[in-house]
Amino acid sequence: xxxxxxxxxxxxxxxxxxxxxxxxxxxxxxxxxxxxxxxxxxxxxxxxxxxxxxxxxxxxxxxxxxxxxxxxxxxxxxxxxxxxxxxxxxxxxxxxxxxxxxxxxxxxxxxxxxxxxxxxx
Amino acid sequence: xxxxxxxxxxxxxxxxxxxxxxxxxxxxxxxxxxxxxxxxxxxxxxxxxxxxxxxxxxxxxxxxxxxxxxxxxxxxxxxxxxxxxxxxxxxxxxxxxxxxxxxxxx
Numbered sequence: 553x554x555x556x557x558x559x560x561x562x563x564x565x566x567x568x569x570x571x572x573x574x575x576x577x578x579x580x581x582x583x584x585x586x587x588x589x590x591x592x593x594x595x596x597x598x599x600x601x602x603x604x605x606x607x608x609x610x611x612x613x614x615x616x617x618x619x620x621x622x623x624x625x626x627x628x629x630x631x632x633x634x635x636x637x638x639x640x641x642x643x644x645x646x647x648x649x650x651x652x653x654x655x656x657x658x659x660x661x662x663x664x665x666x667x668x669x670x671x672x673x
Numbered sequence: 674x675x676x677x678x679x680x681x682x683x684x685x686x687x688x689x690x691x692x693x694x695x696x697x698x699x700x701x702x703x704x705x706x707x708x709x710x711x712x713x714x715x716x717x718x719x720x721x722x723x724x725x726x727x728x729x730x731x732x733x734x735x736x737x738x739x740x741x742x743x744x745x746x747x748x749x750x751x752x753x754x755x756x757x758x759x760x761x762x763x764x765x766x767x768x769x770x771x772x773x774x775x776x777x778x779x
Contacts, residue, residue, distance in 0.1 A: 587768075597709070597717065597760055599768035611767065614674075647716060657705045659764040661728065663716040 554578040556648045556664030563670045568638050572667055574631040574648030582606075582626035585651035587660055588633045590644035598644075601633065602651065616642075638671045645669075675699050675763050679771035685779040690751045694774045696744045696761035704740045705765040711773075712757045720759075721746065751776075 560572040574586070588600040601612045601622040610622055621634040631648055645666040652661035676699040686692050696706065704724035709717040719728045721737040724744055734749045748755055756778060761771040 596773050597711075597762070597770040599762075599770065602768070613767070652722065657764045659705075659707050659722060659762060659768065660709075661719050661722075663718070665716050 554650065554662045556650065556662060558646065558648050558664045558667035561646065561667030561669045563672060564638055565673050566639060566671055568671070569634065569636040570638070570669060572633040572635065572646055572648075572669070574633075574664055576629045576631065576648075576650070579650070581624075581629040584653055585609075585658070586622075586624065586631045587649040587651060588620075588622060588631075589647045589649055589660070589663075590642075591647065591666070592644045600646070603631070635669065638669070640671050643669060643671045675702060675766055675769055677761055677763055677769050677771035679759075679761060679774050681774060682772065683775045683777065685777055686751055687779045688751055688753055692748045692751055692776060694746045694759055694761075694776075696739075696746070696771050698742045698744075698763050698765075701741045702763045702765035705763060706737075706739070706744050707762045707764065708735075708737055708746045709760045709762065710755075710757045711760065717760065748776075 555577045557575045585604050587602045603610050603622045619637045623632045645668050647666045648664040649660040650662040652658050678697045680695050706724045708721040711717040720731050725737045736747045758773045758775045760773045
């Protein structure tokens with residue numbers, strides 16, 4: 553069974569940083585591209601970033617470019633999102649998600665339960 | 674950037690109804706579109722990808738269609754478990770979601 557378990561969220565002051573983690577199990581993590589998606593409570597879904605299976609291909613949403621860094625450790629089956637220079641509008645539930653893979657453009661098939669980041673003084 | 678819109682924003686329906694949600698892209702995305710279902714307090718669940726391919730385990734009362742810029746999600750014979758918010762997402766160029774359609778009880 554595919555499992556994605558996020559952690560690392562919490563309350564942080566504006567301008568602060570956090571490192572979010574996503575522990576993956578139930579599949580061969582090193583073969584899959586991975587995403588981060590966020591959601592302000594009560595609002596819609598917003599895609600944040602994606603990383604290739606080997607970490608060499610990375611893209612970000614414009615709203616987080618230069619402030620957030622996605623990475624992975626395939627030996628530890630873990631995906632990361634370093635979130636820095638945080639602003640109030642970064643407050644959201646951050647979901648880790650697996651990309652289904654295959655030929656052509658692909659997108660998410662499995663989602664974690666999310667970790668909440670609250671940016672407030 | 675590709676913008677996604679959905680209509681309606683809220684849909685009131687009864688068990689057994691056939692419901693249709695429309696999703697439009699600001700430019701052609703071929704058939705690189707997915708649909709997700711989300712219930713309050715839960716993570717999204719993938720229903721459909723490539724506009725019309727049903728995710729494994731998703732009931733056959735869900736179906737998707739469309740290509741280019743206009744897409745639909747249809748739920749035939751609405752069940753109590755289907756009351757939720759539905760999001761479309763394009764993945765033709767980067768990724769972007771529609772604002773969601775809430776299906777609630779009439």
